[in-house]
Amino acid sequence: MKFLKVLLTLLIIYPLFFASSISANTISPAINRVRLAQGQRSIASLDFQNSQNMDLEIVATPYAYNPKTDEISSDKEDIFLRVDTDTFNVKRDEKINIKYEIIPISNLSNGTYFNIIALTPVMENQDIQINASISQLIILDIVDTNNDVKGIVTTDYSTNIQLVNRGIPFLTPLRLKYSITNASNYVLTPQGRIDVFNEKNTYKPTYIYVNKEEQHLYPEEVLEDNIQINSWHISDIFTKRIVLAQITNGLDSNSQSIEVEIRSYTIEIAIILTLLLLSVILSKYVIQKKTKEKENIPTGNKQKKKKQINRVKKSSG
CATH class of the missing domain: 2.60.40.10 (Immunoglobulins)
Structure with missing residues (x-):
């Protein structure tokens, strides 16, 4: 999903007045992923197809790219690409191959790094604007020399x-x-x-x-x-x-x-069963206690209570 966002950002964000000169042009591949061991360098290329009804002059410029923020920077400390020829003349309907060199910055730690090469048309007034560009995304994976054959290996x-x-x-x-x-x-x-x-x-x-x-x-x-x-x-x-x-x-x-x-x-079941058992034992104990209390009431007391009840009834009658 992030790479799709990158492509949309790099390929279709440009002013409408540039649409007639650049919108139908294509660049391939859109993404180039390269693995290099520390100290190595590599040659890569891209194809640019001029699909316009006019000749174009384009400028190839490398930039650093942050995929987390979609920010593009011209900071040389973060750029690992070099284009020997930066200006190209492309006739209409012509396809050209543009070569560039991938040169990792010295003492670059193992990891993944991002650059882009922006192909920007030079307009009649000779102004060059990055927002009129189409670009290739270059993903560079730096690995240990011992892992160059194995590929990228990390446990971090x-x-x-x-x-x-x-x-x-x-x-x-x-x-x-x-x-x-x-x-x-x-x-x-x-x-x-x-x-x-x-x-x-x-x-x-x-x-x-x-x-x-x-x-x-x-x-x-x-x-x-x-x-x-x-x-x-x-x-x-x-x-x-x-x-x-x-x-x-x-x-x-x-x-x-x-x-x-x-x-x-x-454990929960044991606690519940224990509580239930204690409840049963406690209830049984209370019932037995009440039963014994009733059985232990003297007969004389029972008769007195009956007489008191009868008197109350007569007085109320």
Whole structure:
């Protein structure tokens, strides 16, 4: 979704009065992702197609790009691209190939970095405006020299599963919350699955898929989501449940396993049964006590009480 936003930002934000000269032109590929080991450099290229009914003069300019804020910068410290020839003449209906060099900045840490090459038309007044450009996004992944063959490898991310609410069997759902923190310099696309089952496997597990939208996780960002599980099985009352997660970072084949145990409800059941038993015992004791008190009342006292009752009745009559 973020890359789609990038493309929309880079390809269609320009004034209407430039539409006749640049709107139908194309650039390919729109995104170029490159992996380089530290100290390496690479040659890449893009194709520009002039679909207008006139010749164009275009300028190729590299910029730094921040995908989190969509900000474009000309700060040289953040630009790792170099275009030897910055001005090109393109005839109508002509396609040209523009080469550029990817030169990582010295002492650049392992991670993912973003630049763009903006192709901007030079108008008759010789003004050059970036908002009239179409651009290619270059994504650079810097890896260790030892990982150049293996690809991008990182373990600098963490997954946590929190038990929010155990729920009440057959009444309220189980609630969980997972969070994935990107502690690396790479852009991750975490994915995986969370299984919820009981330790005796008496029923089919419940599966929850993580980050189905394939949301990108940038450095120092946290991906969080809440999970609600409504299904219950009678065995959940007496058997503890297991939450098992297998999470990958979207860059390598390594995965993280996280396991959380949810205790059964035997303690609660024992407490309820104990309270019920105590209530029964207490009620029985009270009833027996009252019965004994009635049996222990002397006969004379009973007769006196009867006479008092009769007198009251006569006086009232």
